[in-house]
Amino acid sequence: MKISYEEPKDLRIDAKRPIWREFFMVFVVQTVCVFAGIGLYQNHALSTLGNWGIYVALILNTIFLAAVSMLFTKINYRMTFSKPIQELRGAARRVAGGDFTVRILPQRGDGKRDEMEVLIEDFNIMVTELAANETLKSDFIANVSHEIKTPIAIIQNYAQMLESQHLTEQEKKEYIHTIVESSERLSGLVQNILRLNKMESQAIVEKERFCLDEQLAECIIAFDEPFDEKELEVNIDLDEGVYIVSDESLLSIVWNNLLSNAIKYTQEGGTIDISMKKYGENGALVSVKDNGCGMSEEVVRRIFDKFYQGDTSHTSKGNGLGLAMVKRVVELLDAKISVESEPGKGSTFTVEL
Numbered sequence: 001m002k003i004s005y006e007e008p009k010d011l012r013i014d015a016k017r018p019i020w021r022e023f024f025m026v027f028v029v030q031t032v033c034v035f036a037g038i039g040l041y042q043n044h045a046l047s048t049l050g051n052w053g054i055y056v057a058l059i060l061n062t063i064f065l066a067a068v069s070m071l072f073t074k075i076n077y078r079m080t081f082s083k084p085i086q087e088l089r090g091a092a093r094r095v096a097g098g099d100f101t102v103r104i105l106p107q108r109g110d111g112k113r114d115e116m117e118v119l120i121e122d123f124n125i126m127v128t129e130l131a132a133n134e135t136l137k138s139d140f141i142a143n144v145s146h147e148i149k150t151p152i153a154i155i156q157n158y159a160q161m162l163e164s165q166h167l168t169e170q171e172k173k174e175y176i177h178t179i180v181e182s183s184e185r186l187s188g189l190v191q192n193i194l195r196l197n198k199m200e201s202q203a204i205v206e207k208e209r210f211c212l213d214e215q216l217a218e219c220i221i222a223f224d225e226p227f228d229e230k231e232l233e234v235n236i237d238l239d240e241g242v243y244i245v246s247d248e249s250l251l252s253i254v255w256n257n258l259l260s261n262a263i264k265y266t267q268e269g270g271t272i273d274i275s276m277k278k279y280g281e282n283g284a285l286v287s288v289k290d291n292g293c294g295m296s297e298e299v300v301r302r303i304f305d306k307f308y309q310g311d312t313s314h315t316s317k318g319n320g321l322g323l324a325m326v327k328r329v330v331e332l333l334d335a336k337i338s339v340e341s342e343p344g345k346g347s348t349f350t351v352e353l
Contacts (some may be wrong), residue, residue: 083107084116088123095118099161100131148190151182156181205247205332212284212353213238213246216276219255223263230268237275242284250329251353257322258288258349265347266292284353291346300339 024230084107104120113121158175161167166174218240262272270295273289294302304327330337330351341347 016272027062031062056215081116084120090121091123091127095127095130100127100134102127109332140337148186154182155186169227179264198243205250207245207247209243209245210248210287211253212242212244213276214242215251216255216274216286219259222256223259226260226263227272230262230263230266230270232266232269233271235271235273239276239284242276242278242281244284246333246353250333254326254329254351255286257326258351260350261322262288262290262292262347266290277350286351286353287348289346289348294343294345294347295339295341296343300341303339 051324063114084104087104091104094102105118106117108114108117158179162172162175176328217236220234222238259272271291273287275285275287277285277287279285304323326337329335333353334351338350338352339347340350
């Protein structure tokens, strides 16, 4: 809607554009023009009005033309500059007060853009981005509060139950195990938040040349125990001797998260395929495929959002920050990541380096 906002007088404004300057400029221009016109038919004017009559007519005509020109200029200035600036100032004041619903309508009716229209468009874009950032900030705080509150409540409840004198040794062990698990989950959440925050503010990465297939092999070996626990069949196909120039420590975050998710969302006895192929002269394609529960199109669209977990049955095993970190690492390294998934048929994550 169009903004109608009564802006109070700004005490910082102590000067206004004087009207006499515009009048003087137009007066000089009009005088020159009229004198030039009189010069063209001077002999005829002299015979009709006389010398003094010509001067009086010239002065009156010039004053009239200057006044009309000044009035037209002032109206044009008001409509094309002063009024839009007042609307922008009022809208900016509302945005500063926390109202991100403010929008300013275009001032021109022909659909074209001048400097003022571009400024208004940029202002609306800025407010839209601020509103989106405010929403993300609110959601992030709400999600962090929820994720932290849950393990703390579990720790508190089981710690209180441990104070009971009627617990068996088996019950005590179970309660202590639950407390340890919740504390580890809380610690992991805090570490991931700090790590993600650091990566989001990071702009420079330290790249070096290293062997990608060796790094992937080391990451896969680190998951031997989880693979065995779920009796997963792991098929590995890595090209040998593939060297790339990148940040090795950041890439390990990507591989560890993708492997961890593949294990998490694949049922016992399932299959995970891990491949790495040389791509071009200096690149590689890394793929992690599972035959787990898969994802719907809606989940795939939001899978890289912070704290988003499409399968709520696995919320106790993660905090929804892993793939957000993967996405940020991919952006930092100028790489690409794609996801193909279908409910009930598994998912495939492909990273192009």
